[in-house]
Amino acid sequence: MAADTISVIKLHDVLMVTVPPDPDDETVSALQERVLQTMERHEAKGLVLDISTVETLDSFFARTVVETVQMVALMGGRTVLAGMRPSVAITATQLGLTLGSALTALNVDRALDVLDGTHRLGDVSDDQ
Amino acid sequence: MTNERTGEVRIDSESDIVTARQIVRNTAIAMGFGVTDVTRIVTAASELTRNVFRYAGSGVMRWRMVNACEVLGLELTFEDYGPGIPDIKRAMEVGYTTKGGLGLGLPGAKRLMDELEIESEVGKGTRVTVKKWRR
Amino acid sequence: MATETGRAARARAAKAMKGPLPDSETYTRLLVESVSDYAIFTLDTEGLVTTWNRGAERISGYRPGEIIGRHFSCLYPEDKIDVGFPEQELKTAATEGRFEDEGWRLRKDGSRYWANVITTPLRDPLGNLVGFGKVVRDLSQHQQATDRFRLIVESAPNAIVMANHEGLIVLVNSQTEQLFGYRRDELIGQSVEILVPAGVRGAHPGYRASFFADLKTRAMGAGRDLYGMHKDGREIPVEIGLNPLVTDEGSFVLASIIDITARKQAEETIARQAQEILEVSTPVVQVWEGIIAAPLIGTLDSQRTEQFMERLLQRIVETNSPVALVDITGVPTIDTQTGQHLIETVTAVRMLGAQVVLTGVRPALAQTLVHLGIDLSHVITRSSMSGGVRVALDILNLQVVSKNGKR
Numbered sequence: 001m002a003a004d005t006i007s008v009i010k011l012h013d014v015l016m017v018t019v020p021p022d023p024d025d026e027t028v029s030a031l032q033e034r035v036l037q038t039m040e041r042h043e044a045k046g047l048v049l050d051i052s053t054v055e056t057l058d059s060f061f062a063r064t065v066v067e068t069v070q071m072v073a074l075m076g077g078r079t080v081l082a083g084m085r086p087s088v089a090i091t092a093t094q095l096g097l098t099l100g101s102a103l104t105a106l107n108v109d110r111a112l113d114v115l116d117g118t119h120r121l122g123d124v125s126d127d128q
Numbered sequence: 129m130t131n132e133r134t135g136e137v138r139i140d141s142e143s144d145i146v147t148a149r150q151i152v153r154n155t156a157i158a159m160g161f162g163v164t165d166v167t168r169i170v171t172a173a174s175e176l177t178r179n180v181f182r183y184a185g186s187g188v189m190r191w192r193m194v195n196a197c198e199v200l201g202l203e204l205t206f207e208d209y210g211p212g213i214p215d216i217k218r219a220m221e222v223g224y225t226t227k228g229g230l231g232l233g234l235p236g237a238k239r240l241m242d243e244l245e246i247e248s249e250v251g252k253g254t255r256v257t258v259k260k261w262r263r
Numbered sequence: 264m265a266t267e268t269g270r271a272a273r274a275r276a277a278k279a280m281k282g283p284l285p286d287s288e289t290y291t292r293l294l295v296e297s298v299s300d301y302a303i304f305t306l307d308t309e310g311l312v313t314t315w316n317r318g319a320e321r322i323s324g325y326r327p328g329e330i331i332g333r334h335f336s337c338l339y340p341e342d343k344i345d346v347g348f349p350e351q352e353l354k355t356a357a358t359e360g361r362f363e364d365e366g367w368r369l370r371k372d373g374s375r376y377w378a379n380v381i382t383t384p385l386r387d388p389l390g391n392l393v394g395f396g397k398v399v400r401d402l403s404q405h406q407q408a409t410d411r412f413r414l415i416v417e418s419a420p421n422a423i424v425m426a427n428h429e430g431l432i433v434l435v436n437s438q439t440e441q442l443f444g445y446r447r448d449e450l451i452g453q454s455v456e457i458l459v460p461a462g463v464r465g466a467h468p469g470y471r472a473s474f475f476a477d478l479k480t481r482a483m484g485a486g487r488d489l490y491g492m493h494k495d496g497r498e499i500p501v502e503i504g505l506n507p508l509v510t511d512e513g514s515f516v517l518a519s520i521i522d523i524t525a526r527k528q529a530e531e532t533i534a535r536q537a538q539e540i541l542e543v544s545t546p547v548v549q550v551w552e553g554i555i556a557a558p559l560i561g562t563l564d565s566q567r568t569e570q571f572m573e574r575l576l577q578r579i580v581e582t583n584s585p586v587a588l589v590d591i592t593g594v595p596t597i598d599t600q601t602g603q604h605l606i607e608t609v610t611a612v613r614m615l616g617a618q619v620v621l622t623g624v625r626p627a628l629a630q631t632l633v634h635l636g637i638d639l640s641h642v643i644t645r646s647s648m649s650g651g652v653r654v655a656l657d658i659l660n661l662q663v664v665s666k667n668g669k670r
Contacts, residue, residue, distance in 0.1 A: 005236070022146060022149060022150065022153075024142065024143055024145065024146040025142045025145065025146075026142065026143075026151070028198045044167040046263055049155055049318060055153070055167065055170070056149055056153075056167065056170050056171055057171065058171050058174040058175055058178070059175055059230040059232050059233065059236070060174075060178060062230070063229075070345065072251070080616075081614075081616070082616065083616075084615050084616070085167075086164070086168055086573060086576035086577050086579075086611075086615065087166070087168075087573075087581075087610075088614075089161045089166070089169040089576060089611040089613050089614040089615050090164050090168075090188045090573065091164065091168050091171045091240060091574065092237070092605070092611075092614060093170075093607045093610045093611040093614065094168070094237055094239050094240055095171060095175070095232055095239065095240060096222055096230075096235070096606060097232065097234035103614060104614055104615065104616035105616035106579070106580065106583055106585060106615060106616040106617060107583070107616075110585070110616065111367055111462050111494075111616075128199060164573055263567075
């Protein structure tokens with residue numbers, strides 16, 4: 001059931017996933033699986049995770065995202081987290097969460113620009 | 129549900145983590161906490177519920193509206209009969225984990241909430257109580 | 264009996280009262296003599312006063328020596344004497360066994376007082392009438408007190424509602440009429456719940472019961488917002504103080520009700536203004552498309568910094584600005600906690616997909632931050648605001664270029 005709620009959209013050479021507001025662990029894991037399956041099939045150059053409706057970002061979610069970002073990177077792509085809510089950003093920061101080498105963007109439009117462009121705006125990656 | 133001042137949720141499976149989050153969210157919103165504080169409380173509850181499930185397999189989360197000198201607060205208690213925490217001080221250190229987590233649950237909850245208390249005995253169980261006061 | 268002289272009758276009666284008596288009778292006599300709140304005295308069968316206690320002296324002003332032997336009608340106003348009321352009292356008491364009356368009596372100084380009088384016949388062990396006993400209570404004090412009470416209630420600035428222990432309204436003042444929109448006669452005798460909003464009506468009797476169970480002055484519903492209900496159905500925010508009133512007529516509660524609509528509005532206005540002031544002192548303004556600037560001024564405490572962080576992030580999202588210039592020229596000192604909050608702000612902004620450019624970092628402050636172990640290596644810093652603006656535009660231009668490049 002969880003896997004069905006996650007839909008991965010392909011926009012040219014970029015994948016996009018809209019994350020539901022309060023996903024349970026099963027959904028989060030299913031998200032990772034679907035992304036990797038789709039990446040494999042389509043050789044996308046990037047992934048946009050639309051988290052604009054996400055209300056809770058706990059350590060399990062963060063860890064899964066970090067893993068996903070790593071896996072996407074291994075497959076030659078870059079990941080952008082788009083539309084994080086201010087309250088989530090503050091809480092995640094105070095909780096001590098990091099997002100690996102994920103890039104961030106204010107919204108999906110800009111996320112696509114980031115994946116298109118050559119600069120790395122909003123780079124929160126640990127390896128800088 | 130949100131007219132009551134106290135309640136309890138059993139934590140037996142992963143799906144109970146979301147249930148706990150939703151109850152905490154509804155209660156915090158009903159109590160008038162701001163958006164960011166609601167997120168803090170829910171995230172802390174998620175972490176601590178996850179801890180119960182991960183380390184003890186089952187347990188219970190209790191929530192309670194509290195009142196101190198006309199200030200409203202939300203108290204959450206996470207209780208289990210699991211293995212207990214041998215070294216509480218270490219457990220409160222950022223990054224320390226014994227089950228492959230991020231090691232952020234306890235120190236994170238302390239940072240996100242206003243008060244945190246742990247009682248734990250190896251072989252008996254653990255009780256974590258957190259409180260957030262409405263500003 | 265009519266042939267006996269007054270003096271002899273008096274003596275006989277006196278003897279009947281004061282001869283050797285068993286203990287309980289002595290006690291009763293002493294009690295009667297010492298009671299000062301009630302006039303307790305006796306008459307012979309003719310109506311001549313035979314005994315006179317302290318209370319009788321206090322209430323009517325006559326000393327025993329002045330009244331014993333005189334006819335008790337001197338205690339009555341003339342109009343009562345004219346109609347033969349005193350004799351009627353005795354006659355009725357003798358036949359009925361008891362006579363109670365409330366009416367005017369006369370004091371020694373000629374002043375009137377409202378009294379409650381109980382007349383009982385005194386009989387000897389054979390059942391022969393030997394005289395009468397009278398108990399008189401001065402109600403004028405009571406009446407005065409009641410009148411005074413009503414005056415106070417009426418003149419009170421607050422709305423006052425008095426209810427009995429069954430919850431029925433027994434007294435209101437004109438403020439109550441004004442506040443709730445009812446006429447007095449529409450309220451008296453009604454259940455007090457008529458003034459309570461429908462939603463709370465069910466629980467109210469329970470609250471009343473617990474008040475009467477533990478009678479003490481207190482504010483109603485501490486910590487909760489209270490509302491009363493106007494006749495037209497609208498709810499009025501109120502504050503209510505409760506005072507128990509225990510009288511010989513029963514337990515009552517006196518509720519003092521203040522309309523706090525104005526106060527609530529003032530509170531809301533003040534809260535809003537405080538918020539505005541807070542925002543003005545740490546304003547976040549859009550200086551360019553895609554750039555917002557926030558000069559921080561003054562000492563930053565934990566709460567202020569957290570509030571700042573929330574507002575900054577909110578504005579970034581609202582204005583869709585990838586760059587936030589945070590100027591700390593106006594911040595004299597930074598402690599560890601504030602420094603941590605600043606770093607948190609920078610990190611949180613990056614999570615949103617934007618970037619902080621910290622400006623106004625003077626050498627002294629930079630040193631403090633380094634000493635505090637606050638890591639600013641991930642943060643773009645400039646010593647002046649203008650330097651910060653330049654960097655911001657560069658960042659935005661990069662974005663513009665990349666867009667053009669793509670097209």
